[in-house]
Amino acid sequence: MSAQTFDVVAVVVPNPQIDHTHNARIVNASIGYRLDASDLIRTLSNNNPDRRPEIAGLFYVPDLSDTDSGCSTTELALVPSNVTKLMSFPHENYPFIGLVPWTSAACVQAYLASMRATAVRGAVVYHPDGLVDPPEPVSDSTWSLDDGGEWQSQNQFPIYAVPGAIGAELMLALARYSGNMSTAPLGDQLVQQYDSRNFVRLYAHMDVSTGATMPSLWIFLIIVLALLLSLVLFSALIVHFVQRRQRRILARRVANGEVDLEALGIKRLKVPQELLDKMPQYTFTSKADASTPEVPFTQPTCPICLDDFVDAETTVRQLPCRHIFHPECIDPFLRENSSLCPMCKKSALPAGYCPVGVTNLMVRRERLVRRMQERAAAEAGGPTQPRMMSSVQRRFRSFRATSTSAAPGSDPEGAGSTPNQLDNLALNNVAMDTHTTEVPAEVRAQGTSARRAWLRQRMASLREQDYTQAAEEARAADETRPLWRRIAGRFNPRWV
Numbered sequence: 001m002s003a004q005t006f007d008v009v010a011v012v013v014p015n016p017q018i019d020h021t022h023n024a025r026i027v028n029a030s031i032g033y034r035l036d037a038s039d040l041i042r043t044l045s046n047n048n049p050d051r052r053p054e055i056a057g058l059f060y061v062p063d064l065s066d067t068d069s070g071c072s073t074t075e076l077a078l079v080p081s082n083v084t085k086l087m088s089f090p091h092e093n094y095p096f097i098g099l100v101p102w103t104s105a106a107c108v109q110a111y112l113a114s115m116r117a118t119a120v121r122g123a124v125v126y127h128p129d130g131l132v133d134p135p136e137p138v139s140d141s142t143w144s145l146d147d148g149g150e151w152q153s154q155n156q157f158p159i160y161a162v163p164g165a166i167g168a169e170l171m172l173a174l175a176r177y178s179g180n181m182s183t184a185p186l187g188d189q190l191v192q193q194y195d196s197r198n199f200v201r202l203y204a205h206m207d208v209s210t211g212a213t214m215p216s217l218w219i220f221l222i223i224v225l226a227l228l229l230s231l232v233l234f235s236a237l238i239v240h241f242v243q244r245r246q247r248r249i250l251a252r253r254v255a256n257g258e259v260d261l262e263a264l265g266i267k268r269l270k271v272p273q274e275l276l277d278k279m280p281q282y283t284f285t286s287k288a289d290a291s292t293p294e295v296p297f298t299q300p301t302c303p304i305c306l307d308d309f310v311d312a313e314t315t316v317r318q319l320p321c322r323h324i325f326h327p328e329c330i331d332p333f334l335r336e337n338s339s340l341c342p343m344c345k346k347s348a349l350p351a352g353y354c355p356v357g358v359t360n361l362m363v364r365r366e367r368l369v370r371r372m373q374e375r376a377a378a379e380a381g382g383p384t385q386p387r388m389m390s391s392v393q394r395r396f397r398s399f400r401a402t403s404t405s406a407a408p409g410s411d412p413e414g415a416g417s418t419p420n421q422l423d424n425l426a427l428n429n430v431a432m433d434t435h436t437t438e439v440p441a442e443v444r445a446q447g448t449s450a451r452r453a454w455l456r457q458r459m460a461s462l463r464e465q466d467y468t469q470a471a472e473e474a475r476a477a478d479e480t481r482p483l484w485r486r487i488a489g490r491f492n493p494r495w496v
Helices: 105-118 150-154 164-176 187-193 216-255 327-336 360-380 391-406 419-434 441-445 448-479 483-491
Strands: 005-013 034-036 042-045 054-060 096-101 122-126 159-161 199-207 281-283 315-318
Touching: 005 054, 034 164, 042 150, 054 164, 096 105, 096 164, 105 122, 105 150, 122 164, 122 199, 164 199, 216 360, 315 327, 327 448, 441 448
Parallel strands: 054 096, 096 122, 122 159
Antiparallel strands: 005 034, 005 199, 042 159, 054 199, 281 315
8 A cells, every 4th residue: 555644743752660651642843853754755566464553663774784685885875873773762562664875785684684674664775866856766777776676575564755855854853863962953952841761753654545646536426426425315305295295195086086096097996805895785766666765866777787676576786876777787897897877977985995005196197187177177177077977977968958948848957857867867867788799699598697897898898988989099198298298297296
């Protein structure tokens, strides 16, 4: 890992005879030594087996005077005789960093071997050329020791280079801060603040953490990206809560009977068998028999199979809209095909019951269809219709209009008609709608059950056409909207 910073400061090293804490303290900057060469340091070898984020230790120069170092007299003269050496420190377990002039290959190898024996934390080298420019990279031939670069892997500590002028200054500073406290620069002031029996030495520190290598532009981009991500997450959270609220509102309206998803072509619904079993059954009584009116609002014929009810004999099923059918006709229809009454297309589901989980697509389609109805009502100048009409209702209105116009003096609005008369008119239109195609002769030949089954299938097919038409109208209206409105509507149905 490359060095990001390099600074040297003076520290007070405690004398173990009077202080057993072994904690070195940095000398006040006004009376101590301080050097910062962070912009001038070059990494030659980044060996760091312990992966320390900082390389720091007491500064010293390896002593080669007692060994056959292979250094010439000129090379040894680069190191002052009074420079800070290992013997200049108390015999304590301190971390050390060596300072070495880079001269001949044999001399440098001798310095490196001495530092390996001392187990230094790191080494700082320099060319004794007096230059102030940053050192050359390690690939330059001036850093060669004629060993094919093995010195980089042989020494298990990082090696850094500084300019020649900085190295020479550090060498002189190590000579000044090698004796007693009183002989150090500004020693008279040092002894006033610190115990004169302690020592003042130099301490080197290099930051090799990777965090400092990140350019400020990248930091800015990461901050901007984090802000954008936070904004997106916050917006997504708001949209989620808004959509959930819209789904709950629609589910409540469906349960209250305000919205019929199937009539609007949004979702095909069916009536479960347990709800069918709760719908009342009666024994049909004709309206002529007023003494025992079991069913006060009836039609005399089943709208599905068109068979007349037999007075005091036929069992009929009454839906919430009060229309009656043969149970064997209406039950399969509601259970397998549709939840809407074949007569009036009102829902047969009980109030407070929502049979499906409401989705965001249902919310958007319901709001779109409702707006279409409101606009159509505004253009027609009439009230908004709560739900779309079935083909049965449209034929019934056309039939009623034709009947009233053909009979002079009749009530055109049907105000004078009784409920049973209106049901009989609707029943006639159901019959015309159901039997547009004649029952095949082979089906009639099979008997009443086969004929009823065929008519039930015919009714289910007509209801399927109604639902498909309503769904296609809603889908077409959705696709004709501008693209931006369709995208916005996915986030908030109010923007549909």
